[in-house]
Amino acid sequence: MFMSPLIELKNISKHFPGVQALDDISLEIASGEIHGLLGENGAGKSTLIKILAGAHRPDGGTIELDGQPVHIENPHKAQELGIVTIYQEFNLVPQLTIAENVFIGREPRRGIFMSWGQMAAQTRALTDRLGIPLDPMTLVRDLSVAEQQMVEIARALSMKSRLIIMDEPTSALSEKEVVQLFKIMRDLREQGLSMIFITHRLEEVMETCDRITVLRDGQNAGKANVSDVTVQDIIRMMVGRPVDDLYRGEHSRPTGGETVLEVRNLRRKINRYDPHAIVLHDVSLKVRRGEILGIAGLVGAGRTEIARVIFGADPIESGEIVIEGQEAQIRSPQDAIRYGIGLVPEDRKQQALFLALAVRENMSIAALPDLLMPGGFIRAREESQLIDEYQRMLNIRMASPEQHVSNLSGGNQQKVVIARWMALQPKLLIVDEPTRGIDVGAKAEVHALLHDMAAKGIAIIMISSELPEILGMSDRIVTVREGRVTGVVNREDADEETLMKLMTLGAIAEPVE
């Protein structure tokens, strides 16, 4: 089916001090294919794409483009060869326009001046090719995440690229935006472009990719035509063992425990400095002891904002928060913690971790007040015991408590953040996208952990963009849309279709003008 290989990597290896990151890896991308590059975190995907992008140089092996050996010494050379990488963190300048971002460093000129007209026209041509209506003169900071991604793709196209590498492009998108992205990817494939698609969501692989290459521990763990394999087969290649069920769906918990948290008519304060901030209208919900309450909604529906106002991270305008029957005054995260609430935020690196510090400091930060002797000194031995205990309980893979948390895999980092709150023995734990960007094995462990906590009587609010996760984990599900609660569904009555309807068309309490 794929006659001409565009690029072929043969026997690539790469060694970092202490780690064999890649060991004899082969990868072949055909012209006009979408190739899935899969593997758990730490399997070597990032190293491999950095080699293709010219950011790392391999220790051994060859790369052939159109059958000719090439050396990708630096990112500039990669661009020259038509290889463009779109990273998870975009390389855009928020203060500049779309057109400037697309042509940054390569601005069309007239004499010594930039030719705005030409730049805008060329940008318009690119966005038309992508089928998205964007004004080239809009500032990038005013765009949604999905739109910014389109700008990245437009820039890739403007460089006459032949291979676009997309590192988890869907992780920050809503389902609708994902559908649009996939359509664009298929169009580009029709136009003869090749793409490497990296994702943790295997359904997406089944939907879009032609072929896959799976890495495990820096080695090739399998290649296949997508039409020949099932999701279970891919998981087996990734983890090296069969995983029967992604979600440990046993619910032996007693239902009907007393209400831990009740939120009534919550409104989030409008931020006059941020016109894009999501407004919450009269949000009400309840969570019981030992219950996992799922919050489902599209990106931008206000899920995260609900979590943040309950936790005191954003100010509320009106409404009540009632904890165990008593009205609570929560004005800051400190207040929320005093009431026994913890928050695992959606963006681990930006909002939860101290990347320059060790596992020790990261894990014990919230629990320190219980570990003090007079004068504010930390009881080192008790702290070590605490870390030891949670390391074992959560099976956190680390060299020592003094290891920098930045050197842990995503899954282990997330466990450190969860341990931080478990150490406080909260009544209510809010987890926002608890398994975003972590590998399949760690995901199952995090799910098991949440079930265990619920079984111990902790109330859990879980926000997730992944409907299977919401359906597999929650006892009840609250759907939100445009800052309003549009439905509360019991687990037995919920399926993807019902939820999707509530999330996209859900009844809105206020009359529509």
Add this chain to the structure above:
Amino acid sequence: MAEATTRPTTTPPRQSFDAAKVIGQFAPLLFLIALVIFFTLQNERFLSPLNVFNILRQVSITGVIALGMTFVILTGGIDLSVGSVLAISGMVAAIVFKGTNQNTLSLDTTEAVGLGLGTAAVAALVVGTLVGLIQGLVITKMGIPAFVVTLGGLTIWRGATLILSNGGPISGFTEDYRYWGQGIIELPFLTPERGLPIGIPIPVIIFLGFALLVHIVLRYTQYGRHIYAVGGNPEAARLSGLNVQLLTISVYVIVGFFSGLAGFMLSARLNSSEAVAGMGYELTVIAAVVIGGTSLFGGEGGISGTVIGALLIGVLINGLALLNVQSYVQQIIVGVIIILAVAFDRFIKSRQQT
């Protein structure tokens, strides 16, 4: 979970990085030792007790401020006003001590009718601390960058000092006042050099004593942890329940306190509070902290590095003077060394991250 609990601490990832990490931690110290060896080989008087205590005495005043500056920079902040805060604190101490703001150039102390040495010293500390509190409040409550607020402070407190003293110095203190800048604790087992008894200067004892104290605070207390957390990731610190505003204010209070202390020490050492005292000290102080490996972005570094950084600058200036290097050339060399020291630190750290 059963199998999980049976195997703690498996798969130690990237452990061999520790060697580079150790070198990284001690990079400024190695640099300092290399300089000491170099200067000693050039001139054996360099390591004589008299010269060693001289160097220590020279660095102790900026060193004291650098202790406070370490807290500020660890939170990702900066304080450019320290030299001016030093001046106003020293001036207030002198006025309180002498009971007048008459400019005196005479060293005659007989007419002192002030409030006594204790009150004068406390006044200097209070002034420094208050100035720090004001600046900290403006930075946090009004959301103005520390760079701007303390840049304003740099000229405001200098101006206030000049007004207080009518532009001139206030000089001539009693011996017990001067003791805090000039005194030594004699070490009788050392032979006097050039007729002078050898001993540990009081400012050095103050500097190293406070260095030990704040080192312990940063390393072993909750407050210290919180400082690193706020500098490393303020949003994560807030969401972990830390009072980020209060912590931020506190570091400016601390640097203010130490600037006040340094003001008193300098006034005692010179036997005079000068309105122009401490000009340009902010750069020396920041250089000491940065050479010591504390990141200007916050969250990384510590007191041991700062002490080494301060010593490094002192050793360099003293050593170059002993070699009769022209003072203009000295400045160039000091600047180059500052950049080299930080470049070396960055290089080691980037090696760790790959």
